[in-house]
Amino acid sequence: MTGLGSNSYGSKKMGSGVYDVPDGVDIRGRYDEEFASILTKDALLFVADLQREFRNRIKYALECRREAQQKYNAGALPGFDPVTRNVREGDWMCAAVPLVVANRKVEITGPVERKMVINALNSGAKVFMADFEDSLAPTWENLIRGQVNLKDAVDGTISFQDKARNRVYKLNDQTAKLFVRPRGWHLPEAHIFIDGEPATGCLVDFGLYFYHNFANFRRAQGAGSGPFFYLPKMQHSREAKIWNCVFERAEKMAGIERGSIRATVLIETLPAVFQMDEILYELRDHSVGLNCGRWDYIFSYIKTFQGHKDRVLPDRVQVGMAQHFMRSYSDLLIRTCHRRGVHAMGGMAAQIPIRDNPEANDAALDLVKKDKLREVRAGHDGTWAAHPGLIPAINEVFEKNMANIPNQIQSMKREEAANLTEEDLLQIPRGVRTMDGLRLNTRVGIQYVAAWLTGTGSVPLYNLMEDAATAEISRVQNWQWLKYGVELDGDGLGVHVTLELFGRVVEDEMARIKKEVGAQKFKRGMYKEACKIFTRQCTAPTLDDFLTLDAYNQIVVHHPKGSRL
Ligand SMILES: CC(=O)SCCNC(=O)CCNC(=O)[C@H](O)C(C)(C)COP(=O)(O)OP(=O)(O)OC[C@H]1O[C@@H](n2cnc3c(N)ncnc32)[C@H](O)[C@@H]1OP(=O)(O)O
Ligand SMILES: O=CC(=O)O
Ligand SMILES: [Mg+2]
Numbered sequence: 001m002t003g004l005g006s007n008s009y010g011s012k013k014m015g016s017g018v019y020d021v022p023d024g025v026d027i028r029g030r031y032d033e034e035f036a037s038i039l040t041k042d043a044l045l046f047v048a049d050l051q052r053e054f055r056n057r058i059k060y061a062l063e064c065r066r067e068a069q070q071k072y073n074a075g076a077l078p079g080f081d082p083v084t085r086n087v088r089e090g091d092w093m094c095a096a097v098p099l100v101v102a103n104r105k106v107e108i109t110g111p112v113e114r115k116m117v118i119n120a121l122n123s124g125a126k127v128f129m130a131d132f133e134d135s136l137a138p139t140w141e142n143l144i145r146g147q148v149n150l151k152d153a154v155d156g157t158i159s160f161q162d163k164a165r166n167r168v169y170k171l172n173d174q175t176a177k178l179f180v181r182p183r184g185w186h187l188p189e190a191h192i193f194i195d196g197e198p199a200t201g202c203l204v205d206f207g208l209y210f211y212h213n214f215a216n217f218r219r220a221q222g223a224g225s226g227p228f229f230y231l232p233k234m235q236h237s238r239e240a241k242i243w244n245c246v247f248e249r250a251e252k253m254a255g256i257e258r259g260s261i262r263a264t265v266l267i268e269t270l271p272a273v274f275q276m277d278e279i280l281y282e283l284r285d286h287s288v289g290l291n292c293g294r295w296d297y298i299f300s301y302i303k304t305f306q307g308h309k310d311r312v313l314p315d316r317v318q319v320g321m322a323q324h325f326m327r328s329y330s331d332l333l334i335r336t337c338h339r340r341g342v343h344a345m346g347g348m349a350a351q352i353p354i355r356d357n358p359e360a361n362d363a364a365l366d367l368v369k370k371d372k373l374r375e376v377r378a379g380h381d382g383t384w385a386a387h388p389g390l391i392p393a394i395n396e397v398f399e400k401n402m403a404n405i406p407n408q409i410q411s412m413k414r415e416e417a418a419n420l421t422e423e424d425l426l427q428i429p430r431g432v433r434t435m436d437g438l439r440l441n442t443r444v445g446i447q448y449v450a451a452w453l454t455g456t457g458s459v460p461l462y463n464l465m466e467d468a469a470t471a472e473i474s475r476v477q478n479w480q481w482l483k484y485g486v487e488l489d490g491d492g493l494g495v496h497v498t499l500e501l502f503g504r505v506v507e508d509e510m511a512r513i514k515k516e517v518g519a520q521k522f523k524r525g526m527y528k529e530a531c532k533i534f535t536r537q538c539t540a541p542t543l544d545d546f547l548t549l550d551a552y553n554q555i556v557v558h559h560p561k562g563s564r565l
Helices: 041-073 082-089 114-121 140-155 201-220 237-254 276-282 294-304 324-339 358-378 388-401 415-419 422-426 435-453 468-483 499-517 519-524 527-539 547-555
Strands: 025-027 106-111 127-131 159-162 167-170 177-181 188-194 197-200 228-231 262-267 287-292 344-348 382-385 459-461 464-466
Touching (some): 041 197, 106 388, 114 127, 127 140, 177 201, 197 201, 201 237, 287 324, 294 324, 294 344, 294 468, 324 344, 324 358, 324 415, 358 382, 435 464, 468 499, 499 519, 527 547
Parallel strands (some): 106 382, 262 287
Antiparallel strands (some): 459 464
């Protein structure tokens, strides 16, 4: 092992209440003693090393995204790249799946909040994907407390006392295997400046977690391999290549074998579906599969085609996995992964348990089971659960339909999916647009942003799980409908979406939200600020890349101003 644990980077005496930082690093987030155990000088130097090594490549990759979007805006369609045909047609394999994660039939996901981390690890799922991304509002408190929680979890010492319920939470003897999902490339971490610039969010998430946990993880969880990651929102294999280099650098720093770190890439942008082989190829020594991130994928479809008037989507509720473009994406992902010897993971059904209505609860559970049955029959090796209450039912579907094998990598090759074409993957979803759809988008979008601004990144709304990805669909769908003044054809009244109509809808829905949540919560909450952000984004002349990039400025709190969180 090189460079870890020792104070190899030197230190200056730490005054109380000040982080001890290496040269060029400036922590602008609130000081906290517990946070200081994560933000150590050595750990920060590791993050700074990553930042310095990769910042230009990351900037270039993001610039390439902008260029590609300009081409789509000018009418081009995403498609397979003729230049990398040899990669798609070549006969190569990814490194063998580590035995310890061969069986991933049910994976629970959730933010890195302390009680949820314990509940998720104890949930009976095979894997827990601890999330710094779609389900986490990246406040300073959430992020660094999340790192503390993960460190305690990997150490096996995590506990939580719920005083109100007189309940203590601890880890069971058997727990899920931990995967960690850092943020996407686009998000800065504005509480940590490196050489005068905000750090790259995902390098902070990855770097701090890896630095503090790789050794214990490998001993306690990974049977000598790991740590394990999920990688979100990539659009091109050049981005996967950067991650591969980050992993190699981390392995070298830690003195662990190359290929120890393993990651599952979410295919959740439309351009990435044409890059699946290429992404696996770049990460072939570090890959443990791909996952259908269906919600961001729908968001990305709308975003990619923001300039295409002929590709306006129907109501959000109608864009499910039964749509041809979604089924094709899942089928091609399975075929691609199994051909390369790695897991093809399914995605998230948005339904969650409904406590106060048994009938509605049964109906929701039925929808989840149907979705999972489709996934396992199609050849997925496992899938996601949003809530512990869904795990027994999902597990039963996967166990029943996969006999006693840990995965279907060998048994479900799906060769026929090789015939899927660009047209299949891009086919416009069928369905209609309604006033109810516009209203629901608006009501959900505002409430989600309000929750996010107060530090909560996943919420139950109208009996569904809502997170950054699902809220993005609501936002860009409203934007698209407004931009093209579409007809709400499902209502048959000839009504078109205009700024004036949208203004009225926002007013009505704010009144409805106030009624639903109660005047007190409405006043205390950040609904008005959320409404401003959401409305501005839906009506912006140019589509903003991400809802959370705009809203992020509102949750950055620099010290010594003090924290309002
Ligand atoms: C598009 C994507 O990226 S999907 C992946 C990202 N999204 C997610 O991970 C969503 C994760 N899920 C959640 O955040 C929550 O389940 C929600 C917000 C959807 C619903 O939350 P709630 O309504 O508060 O759940 P509910 O009150 O039913 O919780 C009951 C218990 O289950 C626990 N629980 C609920 N969801 C989870 C979870 N995902 N992981 C761990 N524990 C959980 C709660 O902590 C609570 O524990 P307790 O009984 O010990 O107090
Ligand atoms: O991250 C998952 C998604 O569906 O988006
Ligand atoms: Mg996502």
